[in-house]
Amino acid sequence: MSGRFSRSIYVGNLPGDIREHEIEDLFYKYGRIVDIELKVPPRPPCYCFVEFEHARDAEDAIRGRDGYNFDGCRLRVELAHGGRGQSSSDRRGGYGGGGGYGGGGGGGGGSARFGVSRHSEFRVIVRGLPSSASWQDLKDHMRKAGDVCFAEVSRDSDGTYGVVDYTNYDDMKYAIRKLDDTEFRNPWARSYIRV
Structure with a gap:
């Protein structure tokens, strides 16, 4: 290959x-x-x-x-x-500190009602989101680049940011190229985001 x-x-x-x-x-x-x-x-x-x-x-x-x-x-x-077939040790390391890929812990902002959210290693971080952004808004915006399997919105000292996992490498690469510095909108706000 x-x-x-x-x-x-x-x-x-x-x-x-x-x-x-x-x-x-x-x-x-x-x-x-x-x-x-x-x-x-x-x-x-x-x-x-x-x-x-x-x-x-x-x-x-x-x-x-x-x-x-x-x-x-x-x-x-x-x-x-x-x-080809990730081993459990591949997934254990994950991207985050303690939790890694693990379910639980509010991932997806309420998506737990619809079953376990799927994480992947094809992750992008989105900066510059308006404070009113929800994980659903983020997922809808980032879907323009491909198949999103997980989205989460969090806040830190630098403001509101999102974590988005794609199901494959090509979609992740495309999102980085095409959605960086684009306008993000929801019913309450607009902002330009960095991917």
């Missing part, structure tokens, strides 16, 4: 102060890097996606850096698409 999926890796458990050039320093020796997308969620750990020119470079990077200790953090490196 050559294609974009097999050339891209997910790098998790990065320190909160990581910079893109440090990621490049970690991975340049494995092959030519086409793209780096660093994600800094409101709560650590940070994560990123690194796309190589060749699939074998991505495989070499996984072999060389999975479990690598970087600045006191043990990196988790795997193919970005997650596809």
Whole structure:
């Protein structure tokens, strides 16, 4: 399976102060890097996606850096698409601190009435939401880019933000490209969001 999926890796458990050039320093020796997308969620750990020119470079990077200790953090490196049968250990690490992917804890803002909400590893963080935004509003807006399986709205010291999980890598990538700096609307407010 050559294609974009097999050339891209997910790098998790990065320190909160990581910079893109440090990621490049970690991975340049494995092959030519086409793209780096660093994600800094409101709560650590940070994560990123690194796309190589060749699939074998991505495989070499996984072999060389999975479990690598970087600045006191043990990196988790795997193919970005997650596809073929995730093991429970893959899901356990998750993106969040304590809870990881776990259900419960109000995920989806009331979606528990409709069954267990589905999380995925294809996550985007949305900043700049109006304070009146609900998870339903966010899910409706982000659906313009693809199949959303989870949406949640939270607040922190920087304002209102959203967490959106897509069912696949392509939809996540498309959302980052097409919905960043777009107008978000609900019946009470409008704002421009950052994805």
